[in-house]
Amino acid sequence: MSSKRGPQATRRGRPRQADVARAAGVSQTTVSLVLGGNKQGIVIQEATRERVLEAARTLGYVPDPAARSLATARNSLLGVFSFTATFPTDARHSYHPLLAGVEQEAAAQGYDLVLFTGSSAHGPAATTPEQLDRVRLADGCLFLGRHIPARELRRLVQDGYPAVHVGRRDELEGLAWVGADYVSASADVVRRLADAGHRRVVLVREDDDAPASDDRERGFRLGLERAGLPAGPEAVFRTADPAAELTAERVRAWRADGATAFVAEETDTGGAWRALLDAVAAAGLAAPRDLSLALLGEPPADLVGGPVPTGFDVPRTELGATAVRLLVSVMAGEPLAEEPRGGEPERGEPGGGGRQPGPLVACAFRAGATAGPPPPPPPGTA
Amino acid sequence: MSSKRGPQATRRGRPRQADVARAAGVSQTTVSLVLGGNKQGIVIQEATRERVLEAARTLGYVPDPAARSLATARNSLLGVFSFTATFPTDARHSYHPLLAGVEQEAAAQGYDLVLFTGSSAHGPAATTPEQLDRVRLADGCLFLGRHIPARELRRLVQDGYPAVHVGRRDELEGLAWVGADYVSASADVVRRLADAGHRRVVLVREDDDAPASDDRERGFRLGLERAGLPAGPEAVFRTADPAAELTAERVRAWRADGATAFVAEETDTGGAWRALLDAVAAAGLAAPRDLSLALLGEPPADLVGGPVPTGFDVPRTELGATAVRLLVSVMAGEPLAEEPRGGEPERGEPGGGGRQPGPLVACAFRAGATAGPPPPPPPGTA
DNA sequence: CACCGGAACTAATGCGTATTAGTAGCAGTG
DNA sequence: CACTGCTACTAATACGCATTAGTTCCGGTG
Known part of the structure; x- marks a missing residue:
């Protein structure tokens, strides 16, 4: 039956480009060219192209994402690392709206999300260097949390790893961030x-x-x-x-x-x-x-x-989306450049108005029902 | 400074095993042996081992998931695929506890999470085969949603890909699931x-x-x-x-x-x-x-x-945790085996009691305040 | 008619890791 | 002292795909 199966029984039945190539009577390269983007603009005859597509369809070929990402040195993954659990059980506070924005924008940009669960394993405040390093698995990463392990994060940033912190974070030189105003x-x-x-x-x-x-x-x-x-x-x-x-x-x-x-x-x-x-x-x-x-x-x-x-x-949702956009731009540009940082921290002179269009997202006033004009001075007051 | 960088500028600073090897004065194989599982039981001298570990720590080495996955077909990633958006803002109350459980248990088992959205850029209800296939990047995947693209999912399952559906799902032969009882x-x-x-x-x-x-x-x-x-x-x-x-x-x-x-x-x-x-x-x-x-x-x-x-x-949180456990066990066992499925669907004879300890999670009774003994028959009744 | 150039492919190679064959170096044997 | 058997590693290779150098096969030139 299975005469010339590979040396191992590794072959799960998932066809690869070589199989398609054999079926279509072309080389693996040609298959890659036809099925992949072929951004090199190499000319392929229409008939050949058809044969390859047909063979691929018949065999049910689907590219192996791991192999693809190995070959292209990028894997279309964005990391999200939270210094507390991303989905806190007590639900007192929730990153949910933020993640909704992150997820949406990530999807729009063609990225999937990796949630690094390292910090949730051993209770809070136990972020080991190894856990943080795992983040490098993704093309870039978002960081969340009130307090950060500055020392470990610094290394990541200095290595040129694309990182963006959600929330103002000036103390870490070179770390990009987005924040609410x-x-x-x-x-x-x-x-x-x-x-x-x-x-x-x-x-x-x-x-x-x-x-x-x-x-x-x-x-x-x-x-x-x-x-x-x-x-x-x-x-x-x-x-x-x-x-x-x-x-x-x-x-x-x-x-x-x-x-x-x-x-x-x-x-x-x-x-x-x-x-x-x-x-x-x-x-x-x-x-x-x-x-x-x-x-x-x-x-x-x-x-x-x-x-x-x-x-x-x-505007948590918008904040998430903005963070993703910044991260993507950091990943595209020079990761070590000085420009696309978190923008001027607007220290001494906050300027309140719309001074820095950069990473500061505006918060909308909510009228609510707990405030109004002050009451008339109570009787007993001068 | 950077004298013998690789031939290309591809090297973003992410160290690989070869770099660690150079730093420790050993071969790449040795590094792999020390840092990887070394399930072959090859003996490594303690001193060498230390040197490698030290070098890896210093350089901040972290294995490339793509390469690892290509070589071994596993990378410590669990997928979570939602047929709607992964983070529907309105359905937040039902998904959040579930995800909390998933996150917690995944962390405990040493897995990170990859969030896949079925609905991403192409509007809802447009789960293309490609999107589903992206899931293969993870070692196994959880699926959520009221309605599933049975056809595509079936292929995944038949290929032996470890999948677990959250919620009862008998119609898809071979698909493991966990559900609330x-x-x-x-x-x-x-x-x-x-x-x-x-x-x-x-x-x-x-x-x-x-x-x-x-x-x-x-x-x-x-x-x-x-x-x-x-x-x-x-x-x-x-x-x-x-x-x-x-x-x-x-x-x-x-x-x-x-x-x-x-x-x-x-x-x-x-x-x-x-x-x-x-x-x-x-x-x-x-x-x-x-x-x-x-x-x-x-x-x-x-x-x-x-x-x-x-x-x-x-018990949504527990349901999430249970789903992860089942998935891990599916991944460990023969993925194509017939045993570790979703357990008997308890069709015809529900048996209500504690018949199948498997994937059915018990729901806890909540006394509440809306029920009590029936009132005495109203006057106008016979 | 030797040679150039383009069209249409293919062979070869690299990505980073795991694994499988080795291979030095050395203490014991008979 | 040639040989066996370890120990502690290393060289080589496979994984599936993308990409970069070719290579072959012509139809033109000068």
Whole structure:
């Protein structure tokens, strides 16, 4: 039966170009030329071409992606490496919208996605160099997460490996990134509060030095300054444990002090916002009647049912798509070039407006239902 | 500086075994032996081994999956192929937990994930053979989706490619699958209703022939039979448009007829359950006071805020993990063997109990708050 | 009519790894 | 001391495809 099968029983029955060639009475090269792109523009007679196509169809030939990628030195794979699990089980925060954008754009550009699961295996914060290196399997890779293993990542980048971080990341020289424009969006929220008549606004943030948090505070302060509102240190309440330290008394004290609007940053857990809501409720107050509340981002999943917080939406899907586009361009251009980086970090002078069209994606204001004009001064106040 | 770089500028900086070999002063073969499995049991001196490992670490070597796959036909990648988009934004609540399970288990087994989208650039429902064939890049693949391109998938399976479908899928001979045990879970819900005293139970289902729907009805009927309750055709209300056809009158008629408990199947939209709730409310009735309601699955996302429906939870996360385990075992065993299939489809004789431990994952009963004992017969009844 | 040039292919080679045949080097045998 | 049997490696090759050098076969030139 199987007379001249290869030396091994490796042949699963999947035909290869050599088989097609034999059937069509041509060489393997010709088959490759006909079935492959033939970008070299080599001329093939129509009759021969037909014979090859016919043979391929008959045998059910399908190219081996591994062999193809070996030969072309690219495999049409984009990596996604998350420093936490990509699909967190608690679903508190989710990369889902982001991935939707990544996936869509990747597909549009002709890439498939590889999810590197290394970080989810041994719990968080256990990214070994080996795991990160596995990433090189893909033509390029996206990185996600609040905190990154800078040392390992640096090597990758220095080797010229195309990497793009999702979220601002200036500390790593040479790493390209895309980010949401939290600065402008936060400043915008403050502006609207000021426009509504609020004269004193307080920001509640967690004690975490993630760039995303810092950007929000910067935008917050920027908004205050622009509106001519007090932006001293007391304008920001920073605490490691909002649930415990953000009490009803605290809220009352702020109000007595003239504050009528409160802003919380968004974090993985939504802790600041949650604590703010609780404290306000505990103080027997309600928004937007007695005071205004705003959230610099989106509420955690479990609070979605409640009233829509005033604040802004993070365009996660668009962010994902943008990240892919940047990555693709990094892969195309000189990976080590200095130009196509993350763009100017807009340090000292944020400029708020549409200064840098580059990797900063705008966040849309969300009117919501927790903010309005400040209440008339309570009776007991001067 | 870069003196003896390869003949081409192809070398992007990704080191290969030859580079490691040079650095360690050994042959490429030795590197392969040390870094690869070395299943041949060839002896390598500890010192040499160390040198190779050290060199590999220093250079940041990582095996090329394409080359490896070409040489061995495996590369530690598991595919996940969705016949819709891999990350449908709206279906997020059903896919996310599943993917979480897949990710976790894949990581535990040492596999990374490749996400393949069937619908990519060419619009939905356009799964071309080429797209499906790309899957061969991974060692094995999980398939998701209500409807599958049977013809293309069959070829893959017949070629001996390790594939596992998530969700029951008997129609494709030879295709392994894992599914939730809707039959047992549904029967269990009915049993509990019967135990609570209900003598007449009605199932509301949509007009869709998905296996998941059929299984629920089978379980429902099985539960009725076991409890000795009437299981005639009138026990099931099947309609293409529950919202329109499931009216308050209908509910009243059923009650007048002695029915005290109503069960709805879970679907993508939750249409049946929603319609049931609406009709009951429109009839001026309330559960569990006037009647009992149960949902064979989980409520749609927008109803999560309301009262918890009595019913069962689909262990999606576990389902994902189980699917991965099955896939890994399929990959390990003879892919063409007849044994490690999806297990007996438990056709004709469902057996409800713990008959087949194989690929059927149990659903946990959820007490909820919409069911209880039947009310005392209303005054106007005989 | 020796030679050029283009058309239409084919032979040969490389991609990076795994694996299968070796092959030096050396301690023991008989 | 020629030979066996290890040990510890290395050379060579296969995998399936893309690509780069040919090669063959003409129909024209000068």
